[in-house]
Amino acid sequence: MRRIFALAARDLRLELRGRAGLFSALFFLGVVLLILGFALGPEEADLRRAAPGVLWVALAFAGSLLAGRAWAVEVENDTLDDLLLLPGSREWIYWGKFLFLWVLLFFVSLLLLVMVAGMFYLPLTRAPALLFTLVLGATGYAAVATFYAGLVVRLPTAQLVLPILVFSVVVPVILAAVRATMGLAEGAALAEVAAWWKLLALFDVVYLTASSLLFPFVIEG
Amino acid sequence: MAALVELSGVWKRFARDWVLKGVDLAVQAGEAVALLGPNGVGKTTLLRVAAGLTRPQRGEVRLFGKPAARIEAERGELLFLANPPAFYRHLTGEENLTSWLLLLGRPADPEAVAEALAEVGLPRGRPVLAYSSGMKKRLALARVLLARPRLLLLDEPETALDEEGRTLLARAIAEVRGSGGGVLLATHDRAFAEGVADREVVLS
Numbered sequence: 001m002r003r004i005f006a007l008a009a010r011d012l013r014l015e016l017r018g019r020a021g022l023f024s025a026l027f028f029l030g031v032v033l034l035i036l037g038f039a040l041g042p043e044e045a046d047l048r049r050a051a052p053g054v055l056w057v058a059l060a061f062a063g064s065l066l067a068g069r070a071w072a073v074e075v076e077n078d079t080l081d082d083l084l085l086l087p088g089s090r091e092w093i094y095w096g097k098f099l100f101l102w103v104l105l106f107f108v109s110l111l112l113l114v115m116v117a118g119m120f121y122l123p124l125t126r127a128p129a130l131l132f133t134l135v136l137g138a139t140g141y142a143a144v145a146t147f148y149a150g151l152v153v154r155l156p157t158a159q160l161v162l163p164i165l166v167f168s169v170v171v172p173v174i175l176a177a178v179r180a181t182m183g184l185a186e187g188a189a190l191a192e193v194a195a196w197w198k199l200l201a202l203f204d205v206v207y208l209t210a211s212s213l214l215f216p217f218v219i220e221g
Numbered sequence: 222m223a224a225l226v227e228l229s230g231v232w233k234r235f236a237r238d239w240v241l242k243g244v245d246l247a248v249q250a251g252e253a254v255a256l257l258g259p260n261g262v263g264k265t266t267l268l269r270v271a272a273g274l275t276r277p278q279r280g281e282v283r284l285f286g287k288p289a290a291r292i293e294a295e296r297g298e299l300l301f302l303a304n305p306p307a308f309y310r311h312l313t314g315e316e317n318l319t320s321w322l323l324l325l326g327r328p329a330d331p332e333a334v335a336e337a338l339a340e341v342g343l344p345r346g347r348p349v350l351a352y353s354s355g356m357k358k359r360l361a362l363a364r365v366l367l368a369r370p371r372l373l374l375l376d377e378p379e380t381a382l383d384e385e386g387r388t389l390l391a392r393a394i395a396e397v398r399g400s401g402g403g404v405l406l407a408t409h410d411r412a413f414a415e416g417v418a419d420r421e422v423v424l425s
Contacts, residue, residue, distance in 0.1 A: 006323035010309075017311040078307040081274050086324050087297030220276075 003088075007096025012103060014073050021069040025062040025108055029115070032058045037119050044121055051122035052181035056137070056174050058116070059109050064163040066104050067145035070097040071153040080153065084219065094146060094215035098208070102142040109134045126184045129193065133180045136200035140173035140207055141166075147211035151218045169207075176200045223286030224249050225372045225403040226271050231280035233266055240266045241277065246405075246422060248372070253394055253404035255414035258424035264407035265304070267424070268374050271405060272301040284372070297325055300370035304377040306361035310350035314343050314360050318367060325368075337363040341389055354381035362386075365393045373397045375406035379413045391417050 015022055033054065040050045074080040083093060113130065116122045124130065148165040152158040180196035182188075224247035233241040240263040248254050256264045269275045270282055273289035273296075282289040284299065308317045318334045338345060341359040352360065358381050365373060373394070379387055394404050394417045408414050414421055 003324055003326055006320065010312075010320045010324075013316075014309055014311050073309070077309050078303070078305075079309060081269075081272075081301065081303060082307055082321070083324075084274060085272060085296050085299060085301055087294050087326065089293050 003086075004092050004096045004099060007093065008099035008103065011070065011073055011097070011100040015069060015100075015104065018073070018076075021066055021072065022104065022108075025065045026111070028065055029058055029062045029108065029112060032061060033112075033115055033119055040120075047119070048121040048123075048185070051116055051120035052178050052185050054120055055112060055116045055122065055181060056178045059105075059112055059137070060141070060167070060170070060174050062108055062112070063105055063141050063145065064166060066101065066108065067166055068149050068159060068162050069104065070101045070146050071149045071158075075153060075158075090216040090219060091212045093219070094150070094212045097150065098142055098146040098211075101146050102138055105138040105142050106134065109138055122185055129184050129190070130181065132197070133177055133184065133193075133200070136180075136197060136204060137173060137177035139204045140177075140200060141170055143204060143207040143211050144170045144173075147207075147215060147218070150215060153219075173200060173203050173207075176203065222250065223283070225285060226374075226405065227281075227283040228267070228271060229281045229283075231267075231270060231277045231282065233263070233270055233275070233277045235266075241270065243280070244424075246271075248403040248405050250371075250401050250403055251398050252420075253398050253406070253418040255418035255421045256405065256407040256424060257409070257411060257414060257421055262424040264424060265376050268301065268376050268405065268407055272299060272374050274301070298371040299374070300365060300368050300372070301374040302361045302364070302376065302378060304380065305354060306357050308349045308352075308357060308360060311348060313346055313348050314338055314352070314363070315345055317349060317360065318363060321364065322367065333367060334363075337366040340366055342385070355383060355386055358382050359386055359389070362389055362393055365397065369400065369402075370397065371402045373402060373404045373406075375404065377408055378406055379408060379410055387413065 036054050040046050074083055113134065117124050145166050149162055152161050155161060176196045176199045180193050180200065183193040183196065227247040228244055231241050231244045232239060244267060256267060258264055270277050273282065273284060273292065284292050285295045312320065315334050315338060318337065319329050319331065323329055341363045343356060343359055349357065378390055382390060397404055
């Protein structure tokens with residue numbers, strides 16, 4: 001467990017010092033929100049109705065920029081071999097990379113939530129429930145993205161292939177997260193939203209379990 | 222006693238080109254073996270195969286007496302230093318070493334890290350992106366001092382090192398051998414190989 005946290009902490013430190021991935025994702029988010037705001041505005045009701053979709057569309061696309069960061073740091077520094085020569089079964093490397101990407105995605109999704117609330121009138125009256133939805137959504141996304149980014153890390157076309165692979169698998173997570181967010185924005189009963197949460201949690205558990213078990217086989221050269 | 226690393230009838234190819242053709246090689250405890258040969262003959266590939274980083278198409282690789290694909294905990298006793306050695310450029314030398322120790326599952330030990338850096342003559346607090354090639358080689362040597370590996374695999378370790386650096390390298394190799402470890406190094410420098418290795422293997 002200590003090694004998982006050490007790996008995630010080191011990658012976060014490198015990401016904050018290198019800045020490339022996080023800054024490009026934040027810039028991209030700003031542009032996407034601006035374009036969607038112009039396209040859907042200026043009626044408040046229209047913006048409010050679109051807010052849950054905007055939140056998750058923006059997060060999904062920004063996530064595709066961040067998805068490769070978990071492994072890009074190893075490619076940029078030629079350190080993948082060193083990582084693979086660390087002792088122990090390699091599942092822990094998956095969990096360390098997953099944790100790194102999850103923290104990055106959750107940080108971006110928090111910023112996004114505030115921006116969407118400000119620009120698209122997404123009500124924050126049920127903020128804890130919205131945060132819970134973000135946690136579940138970010139978990140599923142990071143689970144899939146970490147796995148596929150590891151799978152394609154040695155490919156020269158990794159940056160092109162990765163979004164296609166991730167989006168093809170992560171769609172159920174995004175759909176369930178949009179429906180849960182819509183329910184919260186429209187004031188639906190918590191029991192109704194909980195059905196989507198359960199579905200999200202199920203995806204998260206399945207993706208995390210399958211990815212961590214398969215990871216040692218896909219990361220080998 | 223089993224060899225630290227043993228390659229039996231190893232064949233390795235990239236696309237249609239066979240780089241290694243039936244290589245047999247073993248490194249025993251307390252032994253240093255130098256791999257010599259011209260560019261492109263497969264020295265680096267052989268080291269990577271020996272480290273278990275890439276699988277041969279044919280033949281068997283055993284590390285510490287076990288098939289290379291099956292070792293897990295034993296990887297902590299193996300150190301492979303590539304050429305050029307790989308470090309995280311945005312971290313300082315000590316951050317690189319400390320993070321590596323933590324990932325090995327060892328305590329951070331800032332004193333040992335500072336000692337190792339001082340021993341190889343590197344300044345503290347400077348990011349690796351500001352290091353020269355020779356300084357990166359010295360940082361790699363600091364890893365050897367910290368890790369005390371049972372099996373040390375070195376790819377052209379003497380390149381970019383000055384005389385003092387080469388002396389440090391030769392001493393590190395001798396220490397690994399002296400403590401019962403083994404060393405397999407690829408080099409183009411026959412004189413250096415003769416100085417540090419018990420025997421030479423020429424790939425052709």
